[in-house]
Amino acid sequence: MELLIKLSQFLLSLSLLIVLHELGHFIPAKLFKTRVEKFYLFFDVKFSLLKKKIGDTEYGIGWLPLGGYVKISGMIDESMDTEAMAQPAQPWEFRSKPAWQRLIIMLGGVTVNFILAFIIYIGMAWVYGDLYIDNKDIKDGVWITNPVVEQIGLKTGDKILTVDGEEVKQFHDLNAKLFLAKKVEIERNGTKQIVELPVNFIDKMFQGEKAPIVDLRIPFVVVKTEDGSVNANSVQPKDILINFNGNPVKYADEVLAQVKDLKGKTVPAIVTRDGKEVPIQLKVTDSAKMQIVYAGRINASNIEQLGTYPIQRQEYSFVESFGVGINKGFDQLASYGRQLKAIFNPNTGAYKGVGGFKAIFDIFPEQWSWQTFWNITALLSIMLGVMNLLPIPALDGGHVMFLLYEIISGKKPSDKFLEKAQVVGFVLLIALVLFANGNDIYRAIIGK
Template sequence: MEVFIKATQFLLSLSLLIVLHELGHFIPAKLFKIKVEKFYLFFDYKFSIFKKKFGDTVYGIGWIPLGGYVKISGMIDESMDTEQMSKPPQPWEFRSKPAWQRLIVMLGGVIVNFVLGFGIYIMILFTWGESYLPNESVKDGIWVTDSLGTELGLQTGDKIKTIDGNKIKAFSSLTSEFINGNSFVIERNGQTIKKQIPVDFISKLIEKGKGGFIQPRIPFVIGGFVESSVNKESGLKAKDLILAVNGTPIKYFDEASTLLEEYKNQTISLDVKRKEGEKTISIQLDENGKIGVNLGTLPAEDMERLGYYTLETKKYTFAEAIPAGTAKGYKTLTDYIKQLKKVFNPETGAYKGLGGFISIGSIFPSTWSWQAFWSITAFLSIMLGFMNLLPIPALDGGHVVFTLYEMITGRKPSDKFLEYAQITGFFILMVLLLFANANDVVKLFK
């Protein structure tokens, strides 16, 4: 069921983005009286799931969910209709129109993607606002939960002040900031320390197969007992909050974990807090200094009431949501550009994390959430817009480059050159697509 929900959200988001992107080409083409022969969601190699002709245009749904297209008359595109291009240009064809009109038609899809992405972020903030844990609220520092954090030079209790000179607003964004960054500044025991992020950090993060290596320090709350625990009858209960280990006060789980290792195979006391009040309980530790319990969690309101963290919750009027959503869209775009730069730098190993349809589908939640759906769709829209701007033949960016060249030099590339460029670009895209999806398959088996 979870896979079905993820797949449904992915297909809905993908379909919406494709239709609106292609509509961005379709509308200006119609305004400039250019004939549009086909408007398709997905590709229709050999046959279509659905098709219907209205006016000069056939509207349809293909069976290959790798994208979509509009077939514009007199343009070398995915259809590779060389027969049409061998005939004399007609007034209603793309190639017969002025360069500035052709440029607008080619940029239409990208413009729609950016407007859509920024617009969705604005509406998300207006509808739901935002709630997050401010990095500044983590007053006692981070909890290093993986050796990768230690390799970065981090220690539990460090306060992360800046990454690449920028203050971090939300704690949840720290991992992505480390991925995009080059250096960071921490405060440790009152001292300010600057460290460099290793160039191969992303590669190591991918190999670990984990999304995080640090998190906020959390209280020691009993979640339940493991099957082999000898402390089931000790008096400990689920949701107990540990206040002290053998008389030593503790605030966080990491402090308790370190203390417990000193009492391996011993009987010790735990001071706990529960609804009825505080209580001292004797427990037996195993040879690893473990109690035999699962770690539990506290609701956000309890964390705030007990003085651990204060969440930031903000509601926006529509007027306030416009600049805030625009800033969020801009941050998404710049972060994505930083990630692409690292992907194209072999030293970072970021190319190992390049993913295809499985990776994209997996970022959707396993339970239906409109807020998450629209947030991911906004990100994908901005990503799609930027990717289509890359100067690769077969992408909108490639056509834009050739059109700008024509406008600057006054010389139009030949149809034969454009045909070969389209084939080359299509080959490059297929190689990238195969590589990304092969990465997905490898990660799936791992």
């Protein structure tokens, strides 16, 4: 069932983005009286699942879910319809229209992508508001569970003050900021210091364990005991460990730090159970394990109930949501721009993290959440818009590049040149798709 939910969200999100992107080309083409021969969701290689012709346009759904397209008459595109291009230009064709009209048609898709993202962020600000933990309320610092992060100099208990000189207000924004950061200002044991992140930090993260850069320090909450656990009769689900080996403990990491030095021992402990403090004995195996599954993360309502961190709630009026949503959109746009810059810098190793369809599929949750769905869809819409603007022939950005050349120079590239450029761009595009999905396959094989 979880797989079906993930797949449904994945297909719904991509379908929405594809249809609206192509609609961005379709509408200005129609406004400028340019004939659109096909409008397809997914690719109809050899055959289509559904199709219906209305006027001059065939609308349909293809069987290959790798994107979608509109086929505009008189345009050199992925269809490579050289026979049609060899005929005299007709008034309804793309090539007969003024350069400024062709430019608007080509920019229509990415324009819709960006507008959609901003509309979603505005709507989310209005409907959901903000629910977050203020970074300033992380009084005892962050939890570092990733060995790679420890190697570069961050430790559990560090307070993150600034990232690249900028304060980060909301804790859940920290990981995204740190991923692309160059330096971090921290406070450790009352002393401020700077931790420099290596240029290949992203590469190190991809090679290491699947763990966030920083996490919240949370109480040791028992989920269950492992099969055959030495502590099966000592703890119960929802127990919270508050004292271990005679030492008061507030966070799970404090317990784990002590366990590694208690191999083979039985130690006193105290848990809260049903609102009461219950003394127990806990055994540590010779391999420094307690065989207890504890909560790795706690949702916002439970964090608030436990009193670990205050949860900030911010609601916005309809008017206020515009400013909040627009700022969020620009922040995400700038963040994705920085990610692309890192990907094209071989020294960062960020290109190893480029993912394909599986990577996109994996970011959708196993439980249906409209808030999460819209958040992911907005981010994907920005990514789709930016990627399509890359100056690669076969992408919108390639067409835009040649149209700008034509507008500035007054010279139109020949159809033969555009055909060859389209082939080169198509090869580059296929190579990029193979590389991204190849990364997915490689990570699946090595288990990362």
